[in-house]
Amino acid sequence: MEAFKVIQIKESVFADNNRQADRIREELRRTGTFLLNLMSSPGSGKTSTVLRTIAALQNELRMGIIEADIDSDVDASAVARTGTPVLQLHTGGMCHMDANMTRQGLDELSSDPLDLVILENIGNLLCPAEFDTGAVKNAMILSVPEGDDKPLKYPLMFSKVDVLLINKIDTLAMFDFDLQAVSQRVRKLNPEILILPISAKTGEGIQAWVDWLRQSVQQWKQTQ
Amino acid sequence: MEAFKVIQIKESVFADNNRQADRIREELRRTGTFLLNLMSSPGSGKTSTVLRTIAALQNELRMGIIEADIDSDVDASAVARTGTPVLQLHTGGMCHMDANMTRQGLDELSSDPLDLVILENIGNLLCPAEFDTGAVKNAMILSVPEGDDKPLKYPLMFSKVDVLLINKIDTLAMFDFDLQAVSQRVRKLNPEILILPISAKTGEGIQAWVDWLRQSVQQWKQTQ
Numbered sequence: 001m002e003a004f005k006v007i008q009i010k011e012s013v014f015a016d017n018n019r020q021a022d023r024i025r026e027e028l029r030r031t032g033t034f035l036l037n038l039m040s041s042p043g044s045g046k047t048s049t050v051l052r053t054i055a056a057l058q059n060e061l062r063m064g065i066i067e068a069d070i071d072s073d074v075d076a077s078a079v080a081r082t083g084t085p086v087l088q089l090h091t092g093g094m095c096h097m098d099a100n101m102t103r104q105g106l107d108e109l110s111s112d113p114l115d116l117v118i119l120e121n122i123g124n125l126l127c128p129a130e131f132d133t134g135a136v137k138n139a140m141i142l143s144v145p146e147g148d149d150k151p152l153k154y155p156l157m158f159s160k161v162d163v164l165l166i167n168k169i170d171t172l173a174m175f176d177f178d179l180q181a182v183s184q185r186v187r188k189l190n191p192e193i194l195i196l197p198i199s200a201k202t203g204e205g206i207q208a209w210v211d212w213l214r215q216s217v218q219q220w221k222q223t224q
Numbered sequence: 225m226e227a228f229k230v231i232q233i234k235e236s237v238f239a240d241n242n243r244q245a246d247r248i249r250e251e252l253r254r255t256g257t258f259l260l261n262l263m264s265s266p267g268s269g270k271t272s273t274v275l276r277t278i279a280a281l282q283n284e285l286r287m288g289i290i291e292a293d294i295d296s297d298v299d300a301s302a303v304a305r306t307g308t309p310v311l312q313l314h315t316g317g318m319c320h321m322d323a324n325m326t327r328q329g330l331d332e333l334s335s336d337p338l339d340l341v342i343l344e345n346i347g348n349l350l351c352p353a354e355f356d357t358g359a360v361k362n363a364m365i366l367s368v369p370e371g372d373d374k375p376l377k378y379p380l381m382f383s384k385v386d387v388l389l390i391n392k393i394d395t396l397a398m399f400d401f402d403l404q405a406v407s408q409r410v411r412k413l414n415p416e417i418l419i420l421p422i423s424a425k426t427g428e429g430i431q432a433w434v435d436w437l438r439q440s441v442q443q444w445k446q447t448q
Contacts, residue, residue, distance in 0.1 A: 041267060041347070041370075042370055042377065042378065043265060043369060043370025043371045043374060069377055070350065070378060070379075071376070071377060072373075072376040072377050074373050074376055074377070093354075095319060095351055123349065123377065123378075124348060125266050125347065125348075126294065126317075126346070127319055127350075127351075130317075143267075143369065144369075145370075145395070146265075146267025146369075150267060152295070152296040152298055153293055153298070153347065154266065154294060155294075156294075171398050175395075
């Protein structure tokens with residue numbers, strides 16, 4: 001009676017993860033599906049951000065969500081309540097998603113064509129940064145309570161993503177978090193990155209994020 | 225002119241990490257040194273908690289701190305300012321500490337005898353839970369902004385530790401975080417766990433944590 005499927009995925013047997021990832025992108029190009037890989041620490045607000053994104057875009061785009069977790073399906077349950085197709089992947093202890101695992105997710109998610117799929121990766125700032133999932137774009141969330149020193153400690157993740165969402169900005173007054181310092185640290189690693197401050201709780205800044213996403217989906221469809 | 229050493233560590237070549245870990249504990253028993261392995265997500269407040277612990281105990285115990293990070297030495301710099309011996313380990317991308325890596329840290333930390341060494345593990349709720357570091361006790365921090373669903377998503381970590389510090393309780397009013405629910409979820413996985421709510425920022429709850437630590441060090445010395 002679950003409103004979504006739960007599957008156990010297996011790690012890639014392909015040595016060449018990058019080749020697999022490129023193949024996924026080729027297929028996504030043909031079907032006009034934009035895949036976003038969303039990464040962060042545990043508890044930065046990936047699911048809340050996904051829920052805000054669904055609320056803003058579900059009437060104009062055909063969306064689907066892949067939730068990757070070691071265990072549990074609390075995130076998929078939350079998404080399922082919106083009526084958006086969602087799949088829960090259990091990685092059985094693995095700390096990242098790779099291209100083959102993503103393919104298993106895409107294959108199971110929906111038989112109908114989709115415009116936008118969001119892959120909510122495992123909560124981890126390390127291993128997920130090392131594997132190309134086949135996504136068209138990569139985004140990460142850093143939340144204010146985590147601190148503004150994170151780009152110094154996890155440089156690979158910050159250097160790999162197209163967009164950085166700085167979440168929980170409604171709590172800026174509670175924490176020592178210097179938005180300007182964090183932006184400078186991130187741009188040093190990744191000059192092209194788009195940095196968007198948001199609050200998934202209050203909705204602040206979500207419009208700019210959704211606008212970027214809508215535009216990225218349209219641009220991707222034009223490459224078909 | 226750095227006040228601390230930075231070393232690059234290599235992953236264990238020993239298949240039997242557990243045997244290595246037991247050997248470390250035997251040596252620690254002989255020298256009367258209590259090793260605490262402290263784990264958490266990025267930004268949960270490991271370093272702030274270590275700094276509070278140093279302030280409370282540095283006059284009564286001979287302490288040393290091992291900071292493990294992928295990169296950067298911001299944490300070791302903060303600790304070095306207290307005058308406590310500190311060593312920065314760079315794991316070169318590895319997402320956890322194992323027993324052999326810990327030994328390299330212990331060997332380099334200090335030639336003087338120490339009562340209490342805190343190993344601040346890599347910020348990650350996954351891989352560190354899988355490796356016995358040789359520590360006498362294991363503790364983890366969950367911070368309020370991360371959310372009360374984390375025991376459901378990262379059960380291994382919560383089931384492996386002796387103590388759970390729930391940090392940033394000064395921000396409870398800002399977040400949907402049910403302390404009772406989290407305690408119930410954790411105790412289901414780990415009935416023996418000690419759960420201590422703290423705020424490394426305001427100092428609330430630190431006394432109980434420090435009392436537990438002092439007592440644990442004394443008990444460990446009695447097993448010599």
